[in-house]
Amino acid sequence: DSELVSLRPENLTSSRYYYYPSCTRVKRCSGCCNTKQLVCEPTANRTILYKVTILEYRPNKKDRFSHRELVPIEEHVRCKCQCRVKAWHCNERQQYNANNCRCECT
Known part of the structure; x- marks a missing residue:
């Protein structure tokens, strides 16, 4: 899927x-996975340089x-359902269980 992203720096307050343009669409991981423990995340990214005025x-x-400036924007190249909870x-006092995507008491 594609997602609308801003080309204006987040820390710019003025x-x-x-x-111009102020935003663009780029490929981003999204969608549903089999269980709530999983989330669709990128496994490979690339940086695209957008020319803005x-x-x-x-x-x-x-x-x-x-x-004019070149604004770097991250695009997702490959996606995969991965554990929502990470190590x-x-x-x-916990150990990560990758098979169950959770932290377990030791």
């Missing part, structure tokens, strides 16, 4: 910048400054 509105000036979710 409203004086306008990105950035307009900067300057206060008290009639003109706008514009330039790193377990604490020091």
